[in-house]
Amino acid sequence: MVEINNLVKRYGSKFAVDDISFSVGDGEIVGFLGPNGAGKSTTMNVLTGYLSATSGSVLVDGIDISQNPTKAKKLIGYLPEQPPLYIDMTVLEYLNFVFDLKGCQENKKLHIEEICNVTKIADVKKRLIRNLSKGYKQRVGIASALVGNPKFIILDEPTVGLDPKQIIEIRNLIRNLGKKHTVILSTHILSEVQAICDRIVVINGGKIVADGKTADINGEINQCSRYRVKVAGPSKLVCALIRNLVGVTYCEVYGEREGDAFTYTVESTPNIDIRKNLFRALADKGWPMLGMEPVGMELEDVFMRLINSTNENIKAKGGRK
Numbered sequence: 001m002v003e004i005n006n007l008v009k010r011y012g013s014k015f016a017v018d019d020i021s022f023s024v025g026d027g028e029i030v031g032f033l034g035p036n037g038a039g040k041s042t043t044m045n046v047l048t049g050y051l052s053a054t055s056g057s058v059l060v061d062g063i064d065i066s067q068n069p070t071k072a073k074k075l076i077g078y079l080p081e082q083p084p085l086y087i088d089m090t091v092l093e094y095l096n097f098v099f100d101l102k103g104c105q106e107n108k109k110l111h112i113e114e115i116c117n118v119t120k121i122a123d124v125k126k127r128l129i130r131n132l133s134k135g136y137k138q139r140v141g142i143a144s145a146l147v148g149n150p151k152f153i154i155l156d157e158p159t160v161g162l163d164p165k166q167i168i169e170i171r172n173l174i175r176n177l178g179k180k181h182t183v184i185l186s187t188h189i190l191s192e193v194q195a196i197c198d199r200i201v202v203i204n205g206g207k208i209v210a211d212g213k214t215a216d217i218n219g220e221i222n223q224c225s226r227y228r229v230k231v232a233g234p235s236k237l238v239c240a241l242i243r244n245l246v247g248v249t250y251c252e253v254y255g256e257r258e259g260d261a262f263t264y265t266v267e268s269t270p271n272i273d274i275r276k277n278l279f280r281a282l283a284d285k286g287w288p289m290l291g292m293e294p295v296g297m298e299l300e301d302v303f304m305r306l307i308n309s310t311n312e313n314i315k316a317k318g319g320r321k
């Protein structure tokens, strides 16, 4: 188990992390989600012993990382946002080097072979790291985190800068790692944690604003259906008409005007499908619907909902700067 207790990290007068507490149980895959500047990397760096905390503690299986860093770090495999790869080494040379650096006791050849297979880099193991694609470099970074078979794997923004195919591959790899390891990953992408994690801890402005099971947080998010609707017609009257339809909870102009058409964001309760009524109502008025598409919630919306939520699983706190 990893326990973070009242962790504070201050840079001068700025609180990058402001009194956060949460724990991660064995076997969990936990997503640490927040916008840029929220405090994710700082937390990850303290969690892995790369930075010292201003106050508070991090216990890794009961071992305080500031008191006994060598012992605690042996339990952790860390992939920082910028993996520290030696690009003039081949993949094998690099993993052998990391093995020696960590002072691992396993059978070196077998252990590294197994890691290459798990991370699917066996076919490039003799190539120089500098010549690998970003996706493969990321796999090598994850492979180095796995050297020594640590119980906890901590990944900082593991899919940043990857193309969509590489993102899917790395997400699958992380899901597989979760079968044998406890995984904590940070990301600013909501769909990433939804795709991979059992639990989501949301941080914003250095504070935890939500901590709950992914399914519960998805429930919060899916409490409404949301569409972007493009309609040719007078915007005030169109809005008023849409707001009056049964099931509609929200309607505002979203996009810029295009000729006599505006794009609207329309939200409705999930048990009522408003689409047919919306189409008929607009047609009756002679305001043609030029387009309609369902849209997901954006991170900011999710934050607002989570912060405003009275759900007992969700703690909302004020900010300090």
Ligand code: ADP
Pocket: 011, 014, 015, 016, 034, 035, 036, 037, 038, 039, 040, 041, 042, 043
């Ligand atoms: P995230 O990883 O969520 O993007 P960070 O942990 O990198 O956020 O940063 C949190 C806040 O702390 C940001 O406002 C950032 O500007 C600030 N910060 C991070 N590192 C430093 C530093 N070395 N010195 C001063 N401020 C920093």
